[in-house]
Amino acid sequence: MRCGYFDVGACRSCTLMGVPYADQLADKQRGLEQVLAGHVDTGAWGAPVASRESGFRNKAKLVVGGTKAAPTLGILDGDARGVDLRRCGLYEPGLDRAVTLLAERLAGSGLTPYDVPARQGELKHVLLTHSPAGELMVRLVLRSPGQRRRAVELLEVLADTPGMPPVRVAGINLQPEHKAVLEGAEEEVLSAERTLPMPLSGRTLHLGTRSFFQTNTAVATRLYEQVAAWVEDLAPARVWDLYCGVGGFAVHCAAPGRQVTGVEVSPEAVLSARRAAGSTPGLHFRAADAGAWVQEQDPDEHPDLVILNPPRRGVGAELARWVEGSRVRHVVYSSCDAASLTRDLEAMPSWRPVRARMFDMFPQTRHLEVAVLLERRAGR
Incomplete structure (x- = not known):
C-alpha cells in the first residue's frame, strides 16, 4: 500500500x-x-x-481543525493545527464515501472548529462507525451546547445527502475540558435507533454510542x-x-x-x-x-x-x-x-x-x- x-x-x-x-x-x-x-x-x-x-477500517476518529469556512478532518500536527486526512486509504469504501461527503457538508454548516492553541471554538471531533450492512453511526463531539442547533442541522443534512450511507444512529457528545480525550461523559442520541447493528457470520451484534468494537x-x-x-x-x-x-x-x-x-x-x-x-x-x-x-x-x-x-x-x-x-x-x-x-x-x-x-x-x-x-x- x-x-x-x-x-x-x-x-x-x-x-x-x-x-x-x-x-x-x-x-x-x-x-x-x-x-x-x-x-x-x-x-x-x-x-x-x-x-x-487497505480499505479495512470500519471507524474514523477525526479531529476537526482549520476554520469554519475551510475545516480539516484528520489529526493535529506538532503545533496542534489541523491536518486534513479525509482521503485516508484505510477506510472501508462506505466509510470513505461518508468521510468525504461529511467534510463537504461541514464547510457550510456554520460550525466552528475547536482551536486547540487558542482554546476557542466548538466542534472537536467527528466519530464515524460503518457497519457490514452499509449503515452509519455518526457522532459530533462539541465543547459546549452553544452550537447544538447547527450540529443537529448538519446531522439532518447528512441523512439526506445523496450517496451518503444511511445514518442509523446520530448523536452529540459534549467534551468541555481542554485535554486530549475523544469524548466526554454527556451524550445525546438524536436518532430513533440507539444502536448500530453489526451483522457477522449469521449473528448480529449491536453497538451503542460508547460501545467498543474491533476496528x-x-x-x-x-x-x-x-x-x-x-x-x-x-x-x-x-x-x-x-x-x-x-x-x-x-x-x-x-x-x-x-x-x-x-x-x-x-x-x-x-x-x-x-x-x-x-x-x-x-x-x-x-x-x-x-x-x-x-x-x-x-x-x-x-x-x-x-x-x-x-x-x-x-x-x-x-x-x-x-x-x-x-x-x-x-x-x-x-x-x-x-x-x-x-x-x-x-x-x-x-x-x-x-x-x-x-x-x-x-x-x-x-x-x-x-x-x-x-x-x-x-x-x-
Missing part, C-alpha cells in the same frame, strides 16, 4: 507503510512468537489471519469464529465470557444445552449484548466488574471454560490468581498486547497454551490481536 499523506510526512501513524504486506505479517508473527516463546510452543501456532492491506470487521469475524470453533471442539456445558463487551464471543459460543454468561462493567455494553442475545436459550449477561464478580461465585458453580478478553493492561494479578485456583478446565484468552498476556500467563503457571493464533487487525502498524487456548498442565 502507498499513501500520499505518509509520503509527504503529513501523517506517520502507519509506521509500517511501504513495507510489503507479506513481510509485515511474517515479522509480526515472528515477533509474537519470540515474546511468547516461554509459554507457547512452536507447534501450537496456527497460520496468522491476514487482513486487506477491522473482517478480521474480528475470523477471531470470533476461531474462538467459537475451539469452544465447540471442547463442548463445555458452562462458559463465562469475562470482559464480554457487547457480547461478541458469548453470542458466537452459544449453543443448545450450553449455559453462557457474559460479564461486563459497562451497563450500556450489557444492554447491547442482551439485545444481541435476544431469546437465545442459556445466554445471559451481567453488568459487573469481572474481577469482583468471579470472587462472589460459588466454587461449585465454576464453569468448564472461561473466555478472557481484557483491555490492553490484561487481567491483572487478582483475576489471574482466581483463574489459577479455580475449577475451570479451559481458558481462551484474547489479547491486544503480547506483553500483558505474557505477564498474565506467568501469573497462571498451572496453564499451558495448546493453540495460538495471530489476527492482523491493524495492517501498516505493529499492533495485533492474539488468541490462545489454555489447558491445565498435567497434575495441576
Whole structure:
C-alpha cells in the first residue's frame, strides 16, 4: 500500500507503510512468537489471519481543525493545527464515501472548529462507525451546547445527502475540558435507533454510542469464529465470557444445552449484548466488574471454560490468581498486547497454551490481536 499523506510526512501513524504486506505479517508473527516463546510452543501456532492491506477500517476518529469556512478532518500536527486526512486509504469504501461527503457538508454548516492553541471554538471531533450492512453511526463531539442547533442541522443534512450511507444512529457528545480525550461523559442520541447493528457470520451484534468494537470487521469475524470453533471442539456445558463487551464471543459460543454468561462493567455494553442475545436459550449477561464478580461465585458453580478478553493492561494479578485456583478446565484468552498476556500467563503457571493464533487487525502498524487456548498442565 502507498499513501500520499505518509509520503509527504503529513501523517506517520502507519509506521509500517511501504513495507510489503507479506513481510509485515511474517515479522509480526515472528515477533509474537519470540515474546511468547516461554509459554507457547512452536507447534501450537496456527497460520496468522491476514487482513486487506487497505480499505479495512470500519471507524474514523477525526479531529476537526482549520476554520469554519475551510475545516480539516484528520489529526493535529506538532503545533496542534489541523491536518486534513479525509482521503485516508484505510477506510472501508462506505466509510470513505461518508468521510468525504461529511467534510463537504461541514464547510457550510456554520460550525466552528475547536482551536486547540487558542482554546476557542466548538466542534472537536467527528466519530464515524460503518457497519457490514452499509449503515452509519455518526457522532459530533462539541465543547459546549452553544452550537447544538447547527450540529443537529448538519446531522439532518447528512441523512439526506445523496450517496451518503444511511445514518442509523446520530448523536452529540459534549467534551468541555481542554485535554486530549475523544469524548466526554454527556451524550445525546438524536436518532430513533440507539444502536448500530453489526451483522457477522449469521449473528448480529449491536453497538451503542460508547460501545467498543474491533476496528477491522473482517478480521474480528475470523477471531470470533476461531474462538467459537475451539469452544465447540471442547463442548463445555458452562462458559463465562469475562470482559464480554457487547457480547461478541458469548453470542458466537452459544449453543443448545450450553449455559453462557457474559460479564461486563459497562451497563450500556450489557444492554447491547442482551439485545444481541435476544431469546437465545442459556445466554445471559451481567453488568459487573469481572474481577469482583468471579470472587462472589460459588466454587461449585465454576464453569468448564472461561473466555478472557481484557483491555490492553490484561487481567491483572487478582483475576489471574482466581483463574489459577479455580475449577475451570479451559481458558481462551484474547489479547491486544503480547506483553500483558505474557505477564498474565506467568501469573497462571498451572496453564499451558495448546493453540495460538495471530489476527492482523491493524495492517501498516505493529499492533495485533492474539488468541490462545489454555489447558491445565498435567497434575495441576
